[in-house]
Amino acid sequence: MSNSKGLLTVIGAGPGDPDLITLKAIKALQTADVVLYDALVNPELLQYAEQAELIFVGKRKGCYAYQQEQINELIVQRGQSQHVVRLKGGDPFIFGRGAEEMEFAAKHGLNVAMVPGISSSVAVPASQNIPVTKRGAAESFWVITGTTKEHKLSSDVALAAKSNATVVILMGMSKLSAIVALFEKEGKSETPIAIIQNGTREDEKIGIATISTIKKEVEKQQLTNPAIIIIGEVVKHREALSSAINTYKQVDEVNG
Structure with a gap:
């Protein structure tokens, strides 16, 4: 993750307790320019992204802040020149659609990285x-x-x-x-x-x-x-x- 520009990093935030995020995830958040985070992410974790723009893209009680297609487009738009962190609850590869977002970003020329989370x-x-x-x-x-x-x-x-x-x-x-x-x-x-x-x-x-x-x-x-x-x-x-x-x-x- 040394090349912080033109990069999407998908991160697992863990199950809810802020102490259950990994050190590697914290390091990635600290280098983020933009953080797109979901509803199940504990807001306390956003303190590690002090310099980043924070954008809520999750859903609550069936109300979507962004549709998935809009999230994909936002990743590509911001990721052309910035380090975008996609912060998801649990582990992004277990019913988290992390793989889909990474594929979309890669097809549009972004470097991609994934930090597993505690499921x-x-x-x-x-x-x-x-x-x-x-x-x-x-x-x-x-x-x-x-x-x-x-x-x-x-x-x-x-x-x-x-x-x-x-x-x-x-x-x-x-x-x-x-x-x-x-x-x-x-x-x-x-x-x-x-x-x-x-x-x-x-x-x-x-x-x-x-x-x-x-x-x-x-x-x-x-x-x-x-x-x-x-x-x-x-x-x-x-x-x-x-x-x-x-x-x-x-x-x-x-x-x-």
Whole structure:
């Protein structure tokens, strides 16, 4: 990234906690002339781009500041003579459209670079002591978008529901009823499920239930987007760990 002019750098901002951005990402922000940032990016990260022009290009509740085509054009327009940083939540190559923007920029003569980010798909469950794999519980995991380009539930969810793998669904809250129905169809009504809203942020909320009871828990906790859905036996690890910690504290108190 030494040639800062005529350059697009796509950066993963991590899942939300500003401490979870990488050092390489911070260094790139410090050399940026323009930063185009999304709605899921923690605003605290913008302090690293003190000299840059900051442009919000994300969306909130379905309202787009810029359409994707406009973002692409903006990247090329500014990137002809400046270092443009495209700051995206999580990892830009996991349902982040980072690859599309890089391809567009490269076709229009820009140099391109990518700085990976910590993906919310594994970091958010981990922040709540839920591993996506665990010996004896899950040998693999699926990461699936809940909403496709056509605004439908991904057909891969039905395939994942047939497996013993952990299933992590991003952008799936609007399709929760359909997701529940698919798992119930496979006889998995008692399978544990967790929904984590605003993962790793100060306003984080979490609901733990089973497939059959999760909709009531969502209503009780008033959970909504942005949220991550985790389905599988690994969800039980959080409760087991909490019990172990509490037991240790009680024994420690008794022993003085």
